[in-house]
Amino acid sequence: MALPVREQMRYWGIVAAVFLVLLWALGDVLLPFVLGGAIAYFLDPVADRLEAMGASRAAATAIITVAAVLLFILLALLVVPTLVNQSVQLFNTAPQLVKDFTTFLTERFPTLLVEGSTLRTSLQSIGETIQSRGGELLNTLITSAASLMNVVLLFVIVPVVAVYLLLDWDRMVAQVDKLLPRDHAPVIRRLAADIDKTLASFVRGMGTVCLILGTYYAVALMAVGLQFGLVVGFVAGLVTFIPYLGAMIGGALALGLALFQFWGDWVSIGLVAAIFFAGQFIEGNLLTPKLVGDSVGLHPVWLLLALSVFGMLFGFIGMLVAVPLAAALGVLARFSVEQYKDSRLYRGVSEQDDL
Numbered sequence: 001m002a003l004p005v006r007e008q009m010r011y012w013g014i015v016a017a018v019f020l021v022l023l024w025a026l027g028d029v030l031l032p033f034v035l036g037g038a039i040a041y042f043l044d045p046v047a048d049r050l051e052a053m054g055a056s057r058a059a060a061t062a063i064i065t066v067a068a069v070l071l072f073i074l075l076a077l078l079v080v081p082t083l084v085n086q087s088v089q090l091f092n093t094a095p096q097l098v099k100d101f102t103t104f105l106t107e108r109f110p111t112l113l114v115e116g117s118t119l120r121t122s123l124q125s126i127g128e129t130i131q132s133r134g135g136e137l138l139n140t141l142i143t144s145a146a147s148l149m150n151v152v153l154l155f156v157i158v159p160v161v162a163v164y165l166l167l168d169w170d171r172m173v174a175q176v177d178k179l180l181p182r183d184h185a186p187v188i189r190r191l192a193a194d195i196d197k198t199l200a201s202f203v204r205g206m207g208t209v210c211l212i213l214g215t216y217y218a219v220a221l222m223a224v225g226l227q228f229g230l231v232v233g234f235v236a237g238l239v240t241f242i243p244y245l246g247a248m249i250g251g252a253l254a255l256g257l258a259l260f261q262f263w264g265d266w267v268s269i270g271l272v273a274a275i276f277f278a279g280q281f282i283e284g285n286l287l288t289p290k291l292v293g294d295s296v297g298l299h300p301v302w303l304l305l306a307l308s309v310f311g312m313l314f315g316f317i318g319m320l321v322a323v324p325l326a327a328a329l330g331v332l333a334r335f336s337v338e339q340y341k342d343s344r345l346y347r348g349v350s351e352q353d354d355l
Contacts, residue, residue: 023317023318023321024313024314030317031317032157032158032161033157033161035162035320036157036158036160036165037161037162038320039158039162040161040163040165040166042203042204042207043162044166045204046064047064047166050064057170058167061163061166061167064166065163191331191332194331194335195324195327198330198331199323199324202323202327204291205288205291209240209283209287209288209291210237210240211237212287213236213237213240213279213283213287214233214234214237214240215233215237216282217233217250217254217275217276217279218237219233220233220275221233221254224268224272224275225261225268226257226258226261226272227257228257229254232253232254232257233250235249235250236250236253236254236276236279240283247276247279250276251273251276254275254276255269255273255276258273302326302330303323306325306326307319307323310325
């Protein structure tokens, strides 16, 4: 005989509470394992595709591992140093950029920036703040990453965890399926499939979109000669997972830098603008429909709320689990609404009489 619903809710509530407490208490310890699990989840379809082509699971994992190591070496030697150098230079030149912008406004709108005006003072303070706080923030991120995660954790434990999980992914899923409560297994499987579909569409799809767009923006902006093009492309690609935000932030940053660098050269400024218009067209008409689809079910506001709440409560580890938890909660919310609409509480007695 199945447990009463109230008893089941109590047990599942205890499980959820224990999970949250462990997440809060062991966040730094769990971080490399969560990262490794995320990498394995992201690469599992690639391994399945290689298996379908005739490779064993071990061979598929080995091929993916070798390719990942080569890609990591390439990024470490070519991309990361340039990205860090351009970021530092951007922070250091911020006061000069603000000064040039102030001069530009003064020449064309002299009444707007009289000596000692609030706007003039604000612009000067913004430049100085970006230089001091920006460099400090970058150094803090680098040093904190090295101290909190530890180089060993990042470059040894994460890849090892990812490889082992990728190798045993299908077996782990089968073992979890065997542990499901038999009375509720069909419903849990359906909900898990919906959650996986949402996560696959968003995490894998949007991750690929961000990577493609970030690479496109960086290469195109550097090709037209824009300073800090790699940084702008990285920022634009990183926040593309929130619709329109990546293009707005990256476009505003790129156009602002282009106006200072290419003032008077309207062809170059137009090329920078055209790059972002083309990127938005490619994303909206090709990449997102093809890689993400229309059934993601994660509203941008809901995603931002989840990132903010879990980031505040559990730090960086909370931000990592925010997306899958938001997807799971979204699927459970839709399931609850379906159950409610089929219940007598929603349908009422009158509808029963009509039937």
